[in-house]
Amino acid sequence: MPDLKELIQSADWKTEKHVPVIDAPEKVKKGEVIQVSVTVGKEIAHPNTTAHHISWVVLFFLADGEKFPYQIARFEFLAHGASAQGPDTSSVYSFPVVTCSFKTDKPGTIMSSSYCNIHGLWGSSKKITVE
Numbered sequence: 680m681p682d683l684k685e686l687i688q689s690a691d692w693k694t695e696k697h698v699p700v701i702d703a704p705e706k707v708k709k710g711e712v713i714q715v716s717v718t719v720g721k722e723i724a725h726p727n728t729t730a731h732h733i734s735w736v737v738l739f740f741l742a743d744g745e746k747f748p749y750q751i752a753r754f755e756f757l758a759h760g761a762s763a764q765g766p767d768t769s770s771v772y773s774f775p776v777v778t779c780s781f782k783t784d785k786p787g788t789i790m791s792s793s794y795c796n797i798h799g800l801w802g803s804s805k806k807i808t809v810e
C-alpha cells in the first residue's frame with residue numbers, strides 16, 4: 680500500500696518548476712518575527728491555467744527535538760482563468776507566491792508542501808538557527 684510520505688516529491692528547484700522554494704533568514708534572534716516567502720516556479724515558471732495550476736501551499740515548522748510540526752500557514756489559489764465563458768477566459772489568475780510571518784524561541788526546520796493539480800505533491804525544507 681502506498682504511503683503518503685512517499686508521494687511528496689522533491690528536486691532541485693533550479694531545474695524543477697514544482698518545488699516550493701522557501702526564502703527565510705538562516706539565523707534569527709529568539710522571538711524575532713521571521714518573514715518567510717514561498718514561491719513555486721521560482722526559476723522555471725509553472726503553467727498557470729485552468730487545466731494545470733498550483734492549488735495550494737502549506738507551511739510547517741518543526742522545532743529541533745520535537746516530534747510534531749506546527750502548521751504556520753496555508754494558502755489556496757482559487758483564480759485559474761475560468762469564467763462563465765469557459766476555461767482560460769477570465770484573464771484572472773492567482774500566482775503561487777506567498778509571504779507570511781511567525782516567531783519561535785527554538786531552532787528548527789521550516790517545511791513547505793505544494794500541490795499541482797496534475798503533478799501532485801512537492802516538498803522542501805529550510806533549517807533556521809536561533810541565537
Ligand code: FE2
Pocket residue numbers: 697725731732795796797798
Ligand atoms: Fe504541474
